[in-house]
Amino acid sequence: MKKSTLYSIISLIIVFLVINTLSRKTKIYEKEINFTTPEQAISNFIGYANAYERLGNKDTYINVVPAEFLESLSRRYRLFIKDNNDARFINTYIPTFYSYELEEIDSDTIKLQFEGTLQRIPNYKRAKTVKFYRLDGNSDRSKEIVDMAQVKDNGTVSSTESYSSDEEAEKTSLYLVVVDEGEGFVVDYYTEISLNEG
Numbered sequence: 001m002k003k004s005t006l007y008s009i010i011s012l013i014i015v016f017l018v019i020n021t022l023s024r025k026t027k028i029y030e031k032e033i034n035f036t037t038p039e040q041a042i043s044n045f046i047g048y049a050n051a052y053e054r055l056g057n058k059d060t061y062i063n064v065v066p067a068e069f070l071e072s073l074s075r076r077y078r079l080f081i082k083d084n085n086d087a088r089f090i091n092t093y094i095p096t097f098y099s100y101e102l103e104e105i106d107s108d109t110i111k112l113q114f115e116g117t118l119q120r121i122p123n124y125k126r127a128k129t130v131k132f133y134r135l136d137g138n139s140d141r142s143k144e145i146v147d148m149a150q151v152k153d154n155g156t157v158s159s160t161e162s163y164s165s166d167e168e169a170e171k172t173s174l175y176l177v178v179v180d181e182g183e184g185f186v187v188d189y190y191t192e193i194s195l196n197e198g
Contacts, residue, residue, distance in 0.1 A: 042072075042102060045073070045187045053065075077188070098139065130179050131178045139171075
């Protein structure tokens with residue numbers, strides 16, 4: 001074999017390896033909906049956190065995370081989930097809410113926790129608009145899968161069998177950090193605190 005042929009083959013292999021290496025990109029869900037208010041992102045987040053889309057026919061099907069839920073997540077959460085079909089456990093379990101009240105807060109504790117999560121990701125582009133919310137509501141942890149048809153516009157779920165009144169549901173506070181990454185508002189961090197005495 002001639003030297004020029006050998007060099008050509010080696011050059012082609014090197015070019016192929018470089019192109020292959022540079023073309024590798026982590027697959028991440030690309031947003032299609034831009035939420036103009038933090039409340040819209042929060043409603044989508046809590047409403048579809050426990051909902052699943054059923055793909056396939058009645059004999060062979062899989063449950064996948066609905067696109068509506070992924071639309072409310074920040075880029076880093078979508079990167080964390082990737083192809084994982086159970087997104088309810090990003091930080092902690094997200095309960096199903098039947099009713100809630102939402103208020104914007106200024107909490108140093110939540111800010112510190114949020115900043116701590118950002119420090120673990122080197123070179124992470126931080127959002128310029130960051131808002132902190134507290135969601136107090138009546139929730140349920142026992143629902144495994146929520147039918148997407150039960151999710152209301154405000155993110156609550158229609159209670160078909162469980163609770164006759166809000167007093168029977170579990171009292172839960174969910175602290176949320178909502179950011180604008182340039183694609184509308186998304187939930188970038190959450191932590192849950194149970195208010196039940198026990």
